[in-house]
Structures are given as structure tokens and as C-alpha cells.
Amino acid sequence: MDKENNNERDELLTPGTAEPVEAVNEEAKPQETAETDQPQETENLSDRVKVLSPAQLVARRFFRSKLSMIGLVTLLVLYLVCFIGPLFSDMDYKTIDYNGGSSSQSTEITYTVDGETYTMYDITYTESINLKAYPSADHWLGTDENGRDVLMRVLYGGQISLTIGIVVVVLETLLGVIMGGIAGYFGKWVDQIIMRIVDIFYCIPQMPILLICSAILAANEVNGIARIYWLCLVLVFFGWAGTARLVRGQILSLREQEFMLAERSMGVPVWRKIFLHLIPNVLPLLIVQMTLGLGSVILTESTLSYLGLGVPIPYATWGNIIQALRDFTTLQYHFHIWGPPGICIMLAVLSFNFVGDGLRDAFDPKMKK
Amino acid sequence: MEEKTENTQESTSPVPPKKQNAFVTNAKKLFQAGIPRASLQDYDKTPPTEEELKENILIVNHLKKYFPVETNLIGQPIRYLKAVDDVSLRIPYGKTLGIVGESGCGKTTLGRTLLGLYGKTAGEVYFDGADITDFGERQMNTIRKDMQVIFQDPYSSLSPRFTVGGIISEGVAVHKIVPRDEIKDYVMALMERCGLQPQYYERYPYEFSGGQRQRICIARALAVKPKFVVCDEPVSALDVSIQAQILNLLRELQTEMQLAYMFISHDLSVVQHVSDSVGVMYLGSMVECGPTDRIFENPMHPYTKSLLSAVPVPDPRRKKDRIILQGSIPSPANPPSGCRFHTRCPACMDICKEQAPVYREYEAGHSCACHLYPQE
Numbered sequence A: 001m002d003k004e005n006n007n008e009r010d011e012l013l014t015p016g017t018a019e020p021v022e023a024v025n026e027e028a029k030p031q032e033t034a035e036t037d038q039p040q041e042t043e044n045l046s047d048r049v050k051v052l053s054p055a056q057l058v059a060r061r062f063f064r065s066k067l068s069m070i071g072l073v074t075l076l077v078l079y080l081v082c083f084i085g086p087l088f089s090d091m092d093y094k095t096i097d098y099n100g101g102s103s104s105q106s107t108e109i110t111y112t113v114d115g116e117t118y119t120m121y122d123i124t125y126t127e128s129i130n131l132k133a134y135p136s137a138d139h140w141l142g143t144d145e146n147g148r149d150v151l152m153r154v155l156y157g158g159q160i161s162l163t164i165g166i167v168v169v170v171l172e173t174l175l176g177v178i179m180g181g182i183a184g185y186f187g188k189w190v191d192q193i194i195m196r197i198v199d200i201f202y203c204i205p206q207m208p209i210l211l212i213c214s215a216i217l218a219a220n221e222v223n224g225i226a227r228i229y230w231l232c233l234v235l236v237f238f239g240w241a242g243t244a245r246l247v248r249g250q251i252l253s254l255r256e257q258e259f260m261l262a263e264r265s266m267g268v269p270v271w272r273k274i275f276l277h278l279i280p281n282v283l284p285l286l287i288v289q290m291t292l293g294l295g296s297v298i299l300t301e302s303t304l305s306y307l308g309l310g311v312p313i314p315y316a317t318w319g320n321i322i323q324a325l326r327d328f329t330t331l332q333y334h335f336h337i338w339g340p341p342g343i344c345i346m347l348a349v350l351s352f353n354f355v356g357d358g359l360r361d362a363f364d365p366k367m368k369k
Numbered sequence B: 001m002e003e004k005t006e007n008t009q010e011s012t013s014p015v016p017p018k019k020q021n022a023f024v025t026n027a028k029k030l031f032q033a034g035i036p037r038a039s040l041q042d043y044d045k046t047p048p049t050e051e052e053l054k055e056n057i058l059i060v061n062h063l064k065k066y067f068p069v070e071t072n073l074i075g076q077p078i079r080y081l082k083a084v085d086d087v088s089l090r091i092p093y094g095k096t097l098g099i100v101g102e103s104g105c106g107k108t109t110l111g112r113t114l115l116g117l118y119g120k121t122a123g124e125v126y127f128d129g130a131d132i133t134d135f136g137e138r139q140m141n142t143i144r145k146d147m148q149v150i151f152q153d154p155y156s157s158l159s160p161r162f163t164v165g166g167i168i169s170e171g172v173a174v175h176k177i178v179p180r181d182e183i184k185d186y187v188m189a190l191m192e193r194c195g196l197q198p199q200y201y202e203r204y205p206y207e208f209s210g211g212q213r214q215r216i217c218i219a220r221a222l223a224v225k226p227k228f229v230v231c232d233e234p235v236s237a238l239d240v241s242i243q244a245q246i247l248n249l250l251r252e253l254q255t256e257m258q259l260a261y262m263f264i265s266h267d268l269s270v271v272q273h274v275s276d277s278v279g280v281m282y283l284g285s286m287v288e289c290g291p292t293d294r295i296f297e298n299p300m301h302p303y304t305k306s307l308l309s310a311v312p313v314p315d316p317r318r319k320k321d322r323i324i325l326q327g328s329i330p331s332p333a334n335p336p337s338g339c340r341f342h343t344r345c346p347a348c349m350d351i352c353k354e355q356a357p358v359y360r361e362y363e364a365g366h367s368c369a370c371h372l373y374p375q376e
Helices: A002-013 A020-028 A040-047 A054-064 A066-088 A150-186 A188-203 A206-219 A225-255 A258-265 A270-306 A318-326 A328-333 A335-363 B002-009 B022-032 B050-055 B107-114 B137-146 B164-174 B180-193 B198-202 B210-223 B240-257 B268-274 B292-297 B302-309 B350-354
Strands: A102-113 A116-127 B056-071 B077-092 B096-100 B122-127 B147-150 B228-232 B260-264 B277-282 B285-291 B359-363 B366-369
Touching: A054 A335, A066 A150, A066 A335, A150 A188, A150 A225, A150 A270, A150 A318, A150 A335, A188 A225, A206 A225, A225 A270, A258 A270, A258 B147, A270 A318, A270 A335, A318 A328, A318 A335, A328 A335, B050 B056, B056 B107, B056 B260, B077 B096, B077 B107, B077 B260, B096 B107, B096 B268, B107 B228, B107 B260, B137 B147, B147 B210, B164 B180, B164 B198, B164 B210, B180 B198, B180 B210, B210 B240, B240 B268, B260 B268, B268 B292, B277 B292, B277 B302, B285 B292, B285 B302, B285 B359
Parallel strands: B077 B285, B096 B260, B096 B277, B147 B228, B228 B260
Antiparallel strands: A102 A116, B056 B077, B056 B122, B277 B285, B285 B366, B359 B366
């Protein structure tokens, strides 16, 4: 399977002549192979063949890996269902179901004052909320402890969780690339300063700081949507250091390559060198890092929301739906409340990891199973 | 091709006058304070005459490139690796200077230092009629298109994520050599001239063999219409049949575009084939320099003699007296006293161990640094 995969391109170029083993080697190290010129006729033949850019080769390898395809499809389904699903329902994440049935109760109180007997009727009419209902036709996943539809909350929660993941990862990658790029390219004291900052970020215990941050947010009565933005910023603030270190290391080694010296002797401006020659060469690593990072951001967000520090109620995220676990009876008897968001988190993180692994393998043709 | 002749006519391009603000000069002075003054200024600064500037595209006087190998506590260097030590040379317009020497003698560093790719420690460089000694990075960028370099390794010197067309046209676009919409045609014509099929324009470097990659490198260097190209061992990574193709291509392009080359190689026969004059380097300094035929017929320096005696002769009956040097090249971080070659010289005298010989001209254009010849 693997061999076939890698041969396809070469077979296209030189039909019938490429030996499997050679072809694998050639693709394994496209930059080091020092083979002599191909015979003239195959060369002419290859001129008619569509040329694949490195990105297309990577895409090919990626789409052949089963596990990463499973991950990709799962993610697509999750995103589609979360963003499109709620459109088909008249409920949303904060609609409370008041159809829990009604009951009236009358209490008769009789007492005697001065030989006379009075009777008092205390009638209570109760319209109850349909809470902790088991799955039914109305509520496919039942309702939670406040009578809100669990399915709707999971879908809306997915919107927030998945969006936060992307926003945070994109922002922290941008910040990381800028900081790491500057450090790696300019070196010397610039590098020293930025990398020491990164070191400091590495030794700050993240969770306690996050707790303090959300306490500050709560104290300043930052609520609702604003709190979600702040949460994103805080996560970005603590996440860029890893990316910066990665990018800096790569750029340090790329900078010493001869092609960068060639760019310099060409008098190419600095921005062009950084953004057209250095960053594209770091991009594969970045994409892998981002995909794997998405999973961990979703986990962090869930943890914070579970602890009640993240996205505030009534907004739903997968993390704060699971908060229902704190109630012992819910844990014991109502799997339908905390099970679905948990499974969603697991599916999303697992899929992101599958896709990330698949991308890493696809970018690195030397890695063979 | 008409454009190219136009280009050579305006040979003395006006270079923007250099501006140095006081802060930079002071900072430089402060930095140089760490370097022993004697090693920086042990010669009389003699600017070349107008005539010399008109004749030579490149004049290098007492060029030094020291790499710090040891620094003291506050970061000032205390010991150097003298990769290039006091090298002077000149290259006339349209001519080729070959540089030969053992591995590690500083040939590549010399080339890169005079192009400004490495900052120089001391010395003056005059290029195309202008003093570029104190040019900063920004000023260098304005003249970079006139001085190009072809690297030794065609594998690592091409940006892996660019297409061949992208690689060659980058310099053209940056320096606005031709209008934007003509770039593609221009590059394709150049590719054809360099022996690359134009349909390779959209290909990536990894699809090519070493010889083709070297052609891409040559096309890239020539795309900006330079006047001077440093060829840093352009053929040593290639097999012999392709070496000849590349060398002939370089020669053809030289006559076509009036290029001046500095041809760095350790292959004497290659250098003899392409050069008008030859410089021989040993341990960072030039030991002999002169016209190619003079060097090959009448070498003066014992090191040149031994190098030439090592060239294989395709005649089994002819016996050559090989001068086989003992030992290997000493470390440039700790060079021998006196004449640097004295540890391996077959004609070593007492004075060689103590006093460095003067590099002076003996015949027209033929210079040498050796105690065997009169020092005055």
C-alpha cells in the first residue's frame, strides 16, 4: 500500500521504467539524491506530465492515510452539525422547557380561636420545569438540571468550543511566528531577550495563573460574551511561547543554509527573505503544531469551563455542560446530560490529533511505517 | 542581447554617497577597540589611482577577515581565526581571476567577504569605480545586482519551495531589471541560454540533477545582469562531463556579457582553462599571484611549485618530480610564526621561521611572498 502510494508520481513521470525501490528512495530524499540526468526520451515524456508542487504531494500522501481521513471526516461532521444543526430547531441553548406538568395542592389548616373553628385552605398551583428529563421525541438527549435541551446545548456549546479553539490557535501561532521569526532571523541580543521571555513563560504555572485571571475577570464583572474574548486572549497569552521556540529553532537552522546566503547576495529585502523564504519552510511544522494545538486548547477551555472559570453560564460550552457532573445524582442516573459533551470533546481532540499526525507524516516523506 | 551591451556601457554607475552618522562611527570605534590596533592598520592606506579604478572592476587592498574563536568575559574577542589575512588583488573588467589553494585556506571566505556577505575585519574594497569599504547592508543592496555569486553546492543553494522560474526571476523582480510583464519571457530566454528547457519554469528544484541545478544557479546569478561574478567552486560538485559543459557555458556568457569572474577552485586544470590570471592562497594569505601562463610556466613560490607538480599528466611514460608536502595545513587559528608555509616548505631557511616575507611584485603583474627572492 505504502509503496504503491509513493510510486505513483514516479510512474507517471517515467512509465514502466521506475523500479519500486529506487523510486521510494528518490522520493524519500528529494533534495539529496545526486542522480545523473535522465535519458532524453523519458525527459520529454515527463514534460507532458502535470507537475506536482510540494504542497500537492503532501496533500496526496495525507489523503491516503486512513486514520487522518477518519479524523478529518469526524471534524467536518462535528463542525457541520454544530453550526447547521441548531437552525432546524426552535429551541436554543437557554430555552427552558416549562412543560414539566402541573399540579395543584391544597392544604387544610384548622384551628380554633375562642371556641370558634376556622378552616384555612392553602392551595398551591405548581407549574414545574421539565428538568433532568430522559431522552424523548421532544428532547433527543433529554434536558439538564435547569430544563434546557441537552442536544441544543451541546450543539451551541460545540460552536463556542470549536471556534475558541481555532481563534486561539491562529492568534497564538501568529504571535509565535512573529516573535520566533524575529528571534531566529536577527539573532544576537534580540534572540536573547525574546528567548528569555519565552523561558519565563515556560516556567509560569499556567493553571494557577488562569485561575487568578478568571477571578480578576469575575471581580471586574466582565460577563457574557466579553468574558469569552478575554478567555481567548488569556489562552493566547500563555500559548505562544511554544510556537515561538519551535519557529526560532527552525529559522536558526534555515538561516545558515546556502540559499539564504544566495538571497542575501541577491540583495533581497529582509521582509521578503523572512516571509517568502523562511516562513514557508517552517509552515509544515506550524500546520502540524496548530492541529495538535487545537485539541489541547479545546481541552484547556473545557477544563476551565468545568471549573466554572471559563465561559460563563448561560452560554454553553462542552466544558460547562459537563459541570453537571458535580451533582451526584446526575452523575449516577443522568448519563444523557454529561455523556454527549464528553464524547464530543473526546471525538474532537482525538480527530485533531489524528489529522495532526497524518499531516506530520505527509510532510515528512522520510518517515515510513 | 542588445540590452546587455547597453548595460556594459554604463560601467561606472553612480553609487550613492555614503552617509555615516556619528553614532555608528563611534560604535564601530568602540567595537574595534577590542581588536589589537596593530593587526588592523599595519599598512599605509593607499587609495588606487583613477586609472586603476577605470581598469579594474574590483580592487581589494589588505583585506582581512578574522573570526573570533575566544572571547573574554565582556564578550570582546581575544583570539582569532585568521581566515583571510592581508589579501590584495585586482580584477580587470571582463577578465577572470582564478583562486587556488588547499581546502580550508580561506578561498571561499575571501569570496564571500569581498562581496560583503561576511563583514570584513579590515581592508578596502573598490568595486566598479567606487569605494564600497564602509557600505552598510542597505547600500550594499543597491549594488548587489552588479556582483553575483555562484555557490559550490547546487543542492543547498536553491530555495526548496520556489519554482525554478520563481528562483531565477526573484532578483529580476526585486531589482526591476525588466518590466513586470516581461519577466517571464526574459527568464525563459535566459534559461534557454543556460541550457535549461523553458518548460522547466514551473518545476521545483528537487526534480533536477546536480548539473541542471548548477545551471539554475548560473541563470539566477546572471538574471540580474551582473558585471562581476564570484564562482565559488561551481563545478567541484559535478562529474567531469558536466564540468566541461558548465565551464564552457561560463566562458560563452563571459564573452557575451563582458563579465568579470573570480573563479575559486582547487582544481588547477580547471583554473588554467578559465583564468586570465591566477592567485595562489595558503592559510588565509595570498602567496603568489600572476598571469596564468606565467604561473604555470614559471611558478616562483615553493607552494605553487608543489601544487603544480601534483597535477596529473595524462602520459604514463612521463615521470614528474613530484614535490610532496609533508604534514597537513596548520590551523589558521594558530598559524606558524614568520612565513606561514615554513613548516612544510622544502626550501625553508632560518629567516623564514622568524620573519614574514613581503608580498611584492617581481615581474609585471606577477607577485610573490617568499624569502627566496629579494625582499626590497
